[in-house]
Amino acid sequence: MTMHSDAIGRLDRLWERLLQGLGLAACALIGLMVLLICADVGARAFALGNLPWAAEMAEYALYLCTFLAAPWLLRQGRHVRMDMVLRALPATVSWALELAADALAAATCTALAAASFKAAIASAEQGSLVLKIFVFPEWWLVAPAAAMFAVLAVEFLFRLRRQWRGPRAVRDEATSAA
Known part of the structure; x- marks a missing residue:
């Protein structure tokens, strides 16, 4: 093992810890979303009024936790994949x-990150606002997409490296549809 590959291996392990943190943040957001919705339902059930902003907060939390969880799920092999064809082909072809x-996928995520980053900058320069119960700059919604598509692109590159260095066969992912 060369010093270069050892450094990349350490970086890969640090990257995995970052992705675990993103996954935990997504879980925390889901927990907060559940508490918020329960509080809103409970307030209505006991005729205490309602939390008119609860649905909007849940909407933003769902959006954000989807982006936060995606790289972690990809790393864990818990994304949806259709591998019936891969399993039918010879191992080296698969x-x-x-x-x-x-x-x-790395190229696609890189392009989406660049496009999202460009859209966030354009939105910030135009001063676009989201006008709902909460009013805030629109780029706040676009920036997480740019960041997480960049994170996904990096994870796909690490997957590519792990596949290259691993057995010459199809991956044994946790959520295969085959």
Whole structure:
């Protein structure tokens, strides 16, 4: 093992810890969302009024926790995948297709991160606002997408490396549809 690959391996392990933190943040947001909705329902049930902003907060929390959880789920192999064709092909062909899929996904996430970043900057420059119960700059909604697509792109590159260095076969992911 070279010093370079050892450094990348350490970086990969640190990256995994970051993704675990993102997954925990998503779980915390889901917990807060549940508490908020229960509080709103409880307030109505006991004729204490309601929390008119609860649904909007839940909407934003759902959006954010989806982006926060995605890289962690990808790392864990708990994303949805259709691998029936991969499992029917010879192992080396499946392995090569896995590499190609990770490369394509990394490129796609990079393009989406760049487009989202550009949209966030344009929104900030225009001073666009979200006008609902809460009023705030629109770029606040776009920036997490830019950041998380960048995180996903990096994770796909790490997946590509792990696939390259691993057995020449299809991955044994946790949520296979086959």
